[in-house]
Amino acid sequence: MNILYKSPQHRIIKMQNSYELQNEATNLTFFENKVTQQKNKIVLDFNYMLKANLPINKGMTIKIKHNGVFQCVACQKTVKKLFSGFCFPCLKKKASADNCIMSPHLCHYMNGTCREPEWGENYCYKPHYVYLSYTDKFKIGITRESQIPTRWIDQGATSAKILAKVTSRHQAGVVENTMKEILADKSHWMKMLKSANTRPSNEEFNFMFDKAKNWLINLAEFKNGSLIVSTPEHIVLAKEIEFFPDSPIVEINYDSPTDIASIKSLSLDKTPEIEGKITGIKGQYLFFSNHVFNMRKHEGYITEVEVLNN
Ligand SMILES: [Zn+2]
Numbered sequence: 001m002n003i004l005y006k007s008p009q010h011r012i013i014k015m016q017n018s019y020e021l022q023n024e025a026t027n028l029t030f031f032e033n034k035v036t037q038q039k040n041k042i043v044l045d046f047n048y049m050l051k052a053n054l055p056i057n058k059g060m061t062i063k064i065k066h067n068g069v070f071q072c073v074a075c076q077k078t079v080k081k082l083f084s085g086f087c088f089p090c091l092k093k094k095a096s097a098d099n100c101i102m103s104p105h106l107c108h109y110m111n112g113t114c115r116e117p118e119w120g121e122n123y124c125y126k127p128h129y130v131y132l133s134y135t136d137k138f139k140i141g142i143t144r145e146s147q148i149p150t151r152w153i154d155q156g157a158t159s160a161k162i163l164a165k166v167t168s169r170h171q172a173g174v175v176e177n178t179m180k181e182i183l184a185d186k187s188h189w190m191k192m193l194k195s196a197n198t199r200p201s202n203e204e205f206n207f208m209f210d211k212a213k214n215w216l217i218n219l220a221e222f223k224n225g226s227l228i229v230s231t232p233e234h235i236v237l238a239k240e241i242e243f244f245p246d247s248p249i250v251e252i253n254y255d256s257p258t259d260i261a262s263i264k265s266l267s268l269d270k271t272p273e274i275e276g277k278i279t280g281i282k283g284q285y286l287f288f289s290n291h292v293f294n295m296r297k298h299e300g301y302i303t304e305v306e307v308l309n310n
Pocket of ligand 1: 072073074075076077086087088089090091
């Protein structure tokens with residue numbers, strides 16, 4: 001066994017471009033896109049990068065070891081316990097740890113109760129997109145402009161298409177929440193993993209897309225404008241929901257195994273040392289045979305990473 005790569009101190013963190021095992025001293029690209037543009041559709045193949053020029057590939061043997069130390073993703077303090085990546089004080093005081101991040105329709109900035117109004121203005125009062133994607137089923141979702149296509153890769157979507165552009169996270173959340181009546185807003189992780197690169201045909205996708213769009217356009221709340229949220233007066237923002245009639249379908253291909261009968265989730269809390277051959281990668285998951293390791297769930301864990309090769 002030769003060790004191709006060994007790092008004594010990596011923190012699993014969430015970067016602008018998805019998940020990264022980051023060495024404090026360097027700022028590495030986590031994934032590299034290969035985009036092939038075809039007629040009305042974009043095909044995306046990607047690699048996760050462990051460090052520059054070292055993609056995480058199917059077939060690679062990797063060891064991830066956690067020594068019980070965590071680092072808060074917000075304040076970067078070393079702590080003994082994390083709450084969704086945050087230390088306890090940050091969980092309670094950071095706007096990025098507030099309920100409205102997971103449920104943007106509950107944005108309370110306009111009530112004057114945003115935990116960090118300045119942060120909210122920079123993060124939430126920025127262009128957001130509402131999209132239709134396919135994971136294990138059709139779902140509606142929202143994302144910031146800068147997170148396309150990261151968000152889709154992260155959730156394991158095989159197809160996605162932008163439905164509308166709005167000027168705030170709150171507005172995107174309200175549209176998404178309204179559309180829950182006809183579409184799911186969450187996918188089931190195990191079903192998503194089992195469905196590999198399954199995707200609907202362009203015709204099926206566009207049929208669902210038109211159906212969802214028509215449903216929204218014909219909704220009374222859309223017609224009478226009550227779906228439009230109020231925004232801070234000192235930030236000049238357009239109020240409309242802008243549709244994208246000709247946005248392409250983005251197809252994302254994963255190096256994902258097919259015919260997996262059962263999948264078990266690995267956790268560094270239960271298994272502090274995980275070693276195995278990567279048999280596939282989909283979204284935020286690395287496959288080790290019938291076990292999967294969720295990168296996102298381990299945000300903030302300090303780990304030692306080794307890449308081993310026969
Ligand atoms: Zn903290």
